Amino acid sequence: MTDAAVRCVTVLGSTGSIGKNTLDVIARHPDRYRVHALTAHASSEALLAQCLVHRPAVAVLSAEADAAWLRGELKAKGVATTVTAGVEALCEVARDSAADTVMAAIVGGAGLLPALAAADAGKRVLLANKEALVMSGALFMDAVAASGATLLPIDSEHNAIYQCLPAEHRGGLSRHGVSQLLLTASGGPLRHLSAEALERVTPEQACAHPNWSMGRKISVDSATLMNKGLELIEACWLFDAAPEQVQVVVHPQSVVHSMAAYADGSVIAQMGNPDMRTPIAYGLAWPERIDAGVRALDLFQVARLDFESPDEERFPCLRLAREAMLAGGTAPAVLNAANEIAVDAFLDRRLGFAAIARVVDDVLEREPAAPAASLEAIVDADRRARHLATQRVSHHGMPRR
Numbered sequence: 001m002t003d004a005a006v007r008c009v010t011v012l013g014s015t016g017s018i019g020k021n022t023l024d025v026i027a028r029h030p031d032r033y034r035v036h037a038l039t040a041h042a043s044s045e046a047l048l049a050q051c052l053v054h055r056p057a058v059a060v061l062s063a064e065a066d067a068a069w070l071r072g073e074l075k076a077k078g079v080a081t082t083v084t085a086g087v088e089a090l091c092e093v094a095r096d097s098a099a100d101t102v103m104a105a106i107v108g109g110a111g112l113l114p115a116l117a118a119a120d121a122g123k124r125v126l127l128a129n130k131e132a133l134v135m136s137g138a139l140f141m142d143a144v145a146a147s148g149a150t151l152l153p154i155d156s157e158h159n160a161i162y163q164c165l166p167a168e169h170r171g172g173l174s175r176h177g178v179s180q181l182l183l184t185a186s187g188g189p190l191r192h193l194s195a196e197a198l199e200r201v202t203p204e205q206a207c208a209h210p211n212w213s214m215g216r217k218i219s220v221d222s223a224t225l226m227n228k229g230l231e232l233i234e235a236c237w238l239f240d241a242a243p244e245q246v247q248v249v250v251h252p253q254s255v256v257h258s259m260a261a262y263a264d265g266s267v268i269a270q271m272g273n274p275d276m277r278t279p280i281a282y283g284l285a286w287p288e289r290i291d292a293g294v295r296a297l298d299l300f301q302v303a304r305l306d307f308e309s310p311d312e313e314r315f316p317c318l319r320l321a322r323e324a325m326l327a328g329g330t331a332p333a334v335l336n337a338a339n340e341i342a343v344d345a346f347l348d349r350r351l352g353f354a355a356i357a358r359v360v361d362d363v364l365e366r367e368p369a370a371p372a373a374s375l376e377a378i379v380d381a382d383r384r385a386r387h388l389a390t391q392r393v394s395h396h397g398m399p400r401r
């Protein structure tokens with residue numbers, strides 16, 4: 001690769017699980033990638049350590065006080081990184097012409113504006129932040145089309161489907177002979193618990209994922225199956241699919257990362273060890289392939305692959321997400337906002353595990369879907385849903401002992 005082809009990468013949410021994995025892949029290929037900017041919410045010490053290694057031109061934190069501290073530390077160490085703070089600063093690095101690639105790996109709705117800014121600016125957008133697409137699907141895809149951005153999914157399932165589809169799959173799946181997308185789900189760590197036992201699940205149990213090591217929010221989402229619900233919505237937008245064309249398949253080994261079924265009966269699957277560095281490396285290098293540091297898949301060790309259908313009685317979040325996608329407009333943004341508030345309360349031990357779905361259901365019922373034609377409409381629905389969800393959290397609270 002010539003020097004002119006070195007990709008300049010901004011990592012939004014660099015101190016998180018996806019962010020760290022991204023920097024791990026980048027560090028394996030100093031001839032291919034240079035880090036332009038790194039960002040974090042409040043983990044200023046972790047961001048300092050990353051700045052010392054990767055020497056980005058810009059670093060961003062949420063609070064000015066944290067940014068001032070980081071500025072002082074970097075100056076003392078002779079590192080010439082510019083440190084800024086706040087959401088506008090995040091959007092600025094996301095659209096900065098000095099970078100051609102943006103990894104969107106902030107968790108939750110907080111990532112929406114910077115991810116949209118990267119899409120608007122025509123970047124290669126590596127999208128891990130599924131909540132951004134769930135909230136603003138139509139706007140986001142329009143922004144990508146208008147700017148000519150390259151959108152590559154990093155969520156392992158969507159990355160798998162992307163790899164299983166023909167190169168040009170826009171404009172309706174059936175035109176390309178695709179009959180269904182099969183979205184695999186590990187089922188999470190609580191797959192076998194009874195409805196009664198689910199009431200008493202603790203944050204520690206919910207976050208102990210059997211196959212993937214991830215941030216706390218997505219770990220809880222995996223345990224409730226809301227993660228699969230958000231992914232169903234994500235798949236509809238990314239691949240122009242109707243909700244009926246996406247089938248969720250529980251596959252506890254997490255080796256088949258998802259599949260595409262074709263009209264002729266072929267089912268194409270993408271497999272690998274559960275390691276996010278595979279989809280991250282795919283997105284960074286596309287259309288080439290590079291070493292991701294991932295162990296080769298040993299099929300003899302895997303030995304068997306199981307598939308079952310999801311139980312939407314015990315895990316109603318999947319159904320709620322599908323219904324929100326069918327309702328359209330602001331409903332997915334409302335679902336996402338209510339879920340973020342409920343998950344936060346659960347992690348804080350202010351809400352029971354099974355009550356997460358109740359809060360989301362209540363909020364969807366009280367906040368009917370409206371057109372999501374503008375960013376203002378989405379941000380407004382998000383704000384109202386968070387407010388309502390906070391009230392519903394106090395109503396449902398913790399289960400009685």
Ligand code: NAD
Pocket residue numbers: 012013014015016017018019039040041042043062104105106107108110128129130131154155156212213214215216217218276
């Ligand atoms: P994480 O909690 O480990 O990291 C989140 C990152 O975002 C951190 O750098 C944090 O500082 C930053 N951040 C948090 N709140 C912020 C705010 N308000 N403003 C600015 N920055 C903020 O999360 P993660 O597990 O890395 O997940 C990141 C995203 O990727 C999520 O949307 C998740 O759904 C998606 N994803 C993660 C995985 C995984 O394996 N971890 C897999 C697929 C998709």
Ligand code: MG
Pocket residue numbers: 155156157231
């Ligand atoms: Mg996933």
